[in-house]
Amino acid sequence: MRLLWLSVAVVFLPFLLGAQPAKQLPLPQLQQAFIDQRFGMFIHFNIPTFMSDDWADPDASPTLFNPTRLDCTQWAKAAKSARMAYGALTTKHHSGFCIWDTKTTPYNVMNSPLKRDVVREYTDAFRANGLNVMLYYSILDTHHKLRPGFITKQHIAMVKAQLTELLTNYGPISALIIDGWDAPWSRISYDDIPFEEIYRHIKSIQPNCLVMDLNAAKYPAEALFYTDIKSYEQGAGQHISKETNKLPALSCLPINDAWFWKSSFPTRPVKDPIVLVRDNLVPFNRAYCTFLLNVAPNREGLIDDNALTALKQIGEVWKPDAEQPKLPPFDAPIISHNLAKHQPANATWSDDMWIMDFGNDDNFRTAWKSNPSVKKPMYEVVLSDKPGIETSFNLITILEPAATITGYRLEYLSGKTWKPIPMTSEANPGRANPGRAKVHRFSMVKGSRVRVLIDSFTAPAAIAELGVYKETGR
Template identity: 70%
Template sequence: MRKIPLILSLALWFCLGVESLSARQVNDASGLRALQQQFIDLKFGMFIHFNIPTFMDDDWADPDASPAIFNPVKLDCNQWAAAAKSAKMRYGCLTTKHHSGFCIWDTKTTDYNVMNSPLKRDVVKEYVEAFRKQGLKTMLYYSILDTHHKLRPGFITKAHIDMVKAQLTELLSNYGEITAIIIDGWDAPWSRISYEDVPFQEIYRLIKRLQPNCLVMDLNAAKYPKDALFYTDIKSYEQNAGQHISKESNQLPALSCLPINKNWFWKEEFPTTPVKDPAVIVKDNLEPFNQAYCTFILNVAPNRDGLIDPNAVEGLKQIGKLWKDDAAVPELPAYDAPITATNIAKHKPANSSWSDDMWIMDFANDDDFTTGWRSNRAVAKPWWEVDLGKCHSFNMITITDLKESMQSYRLLYEADGVWKEICSGNNASKVKVHRFDRIWGNKVRIEIDSTNGQASVTEFGVYDEQR
């Protein structure tokens, strides 16, 4: 791994020292809900994929690409902001670091950054200043996966985690108020970096300490069910990856993203290839999403000069003319607060009553929402339990029941050889979230009293949530 400078130690000292919020404030559900409502009220924004892949033919750049190729000789973030304003957008979001690890701000954590390119200018600084001049909110994109610094499965060290914390500290300390940070390359099937490899709860709480009003948005929708906020403040949907929000049934604060061109980063054919139809953007995306508690973010990729191509600028103007922006966003319905703690039940030994065929107990805590445990139909009162291995403290349990199989159930825990009831439920939702005062136990069990014919558990989670 490339050497990470010693300045990290100073940055990390700052991370640990900024304790302006207590645990209670970090998890203030009413305050978070207000921020989520404000986010969806923004309605429409500009995603800006601009980084070292701009100067290559692939969206995933060579991790050893030289900073010398990053040379946008006409870079003008004011042009980006004016184009966003013409479309009636209300915010922007810039790719500060993509998967190949190149940083486009003046970072002290690595020499693989824009200050060692021919540009030698802090793009993040210029971006936030330009967008704020236009009255637009600013958000940042940041990739956990970092192939240049070998922050990838099998190579992750404490130094990597320290680097992530230090980089986020810079981004959230040096550029004023950041409305949201969009994190990518984390706990995704293609990145394979788990929330234990790079500890989610630590990073989440660091962000909230640095900027209490900054929403944390992890682009993990491909893995987790759409019925709860697993490891994110806002549920995300990447249309190019086949992730589509239900305009009829969504009940969570959400974001849907789509590029105005074919790809996220600029390609040589972009100036001569038509952008997506502005009428389709408005009628099929912007208007219906806003009525489904969802903000729409349209990616517009600057070219190698650092400017948005004329055809994209014109497309944005047409969107601004077509979109009347005269409908209020509805008030968010009731939903559970985000789940941000580590699932201590994941991959622990499990047991159950008689299972149905191959769908044995191990499938209920394998961290895979496409599989699950199923009870044999002959069992009248099925049960499933997990052995935590030692006495653990915990204060939250989630039951993902995507088949909506349970009608009533009870949750119990074992301590000192004695089983005690935690609570009972008849929650019909696909993801059932139970929060309670902290308890200590060796095992956790669900006893299912009535079903729709066959009990099943897609995933079972046990958490020690910091509050």
């Protein structure tokens, strides 16, 4: 089916109409407000609802989408019965079907038998019942061939245009939960669809909308990489540490055994409400984490009776703490392109096969490891090997497999001179970060190389990833 590409005018529609962005609140305040909500309803409802697989046929006809008794108010009241504070609806899943009145593609709900804007009905119903509104959106889009090997500038324009519609036409959106980005199964990198560009586009329309990448659990749990909220999908084997987490987080799980509705759902037991409260909701909340429980509406557009009963029981047995814990200091999210990724690297003698190339390969399960005999290890990334060509940057991250480096210095090569970089961090003002995720922001400098000089360690030094970034907007 042909995609209707939009003009630049549509991408910037809110500005052309004279809409003014809301006053931007400090990000830590928004993150605290998010975890203060404690509990929400994930709503997987899209064209896969009408098929047997969670990943729908990308060429499935819009005529399949035909919920004959769609009632978003029922969803909202069910959420309230469980004492939930918000909802998050799948506006577009991986097969690209849009359940709002989009002008970007004919592959949408207005060309289905329903011919009603589901996003509109959902946002209206949840707000009418005192619930906050969040939206899920998939970057991966198999219908429109937004997948590895096919991505074009027009795809990026489509993403921007669709997000513009969602953030312009449906009132305040507390958060966008984005899926299909930088995941091993999607293989769409933060460079293919540029993360910082999309992130800033979202914030330009709704500055208080949190941007949450559902796949950011790939990155170490000690820092926020490419997300405002750390997300953990339990079904994908991503589990938050209830004992050590210090970041604003979300953990999601379906109440059934799949995300989208299946014909077996009405008769198969849902997850035990008491267990969900005891093992998820209560301990997550105490670890700066909200719990997002998926409840999938059926093909009529209603939540099944067994799920309704379970939600009501959750509301009856859950006794939330009087207050949520206050987040400790932590570094701001890293959203920019990693200039060091896959660049040439040098280092002192390595341990066995773990040579310098493993220290900037964008794989956190590998690492450069220093040979135990080296007393003063060094790791270096070459940003440019052309004479006179230097790169601007103002952020460096060092991610260790385990926190063993206790003393280190950062330097950059400017011309023929190595110059020091200040050793401070937001989470630990005035000193280097002692944890395994070391984040350093500083005034912009220009150089051709960056190196880490390691002075002390409790075990042979190792670096899983060295990152170098040029952050804009600060």
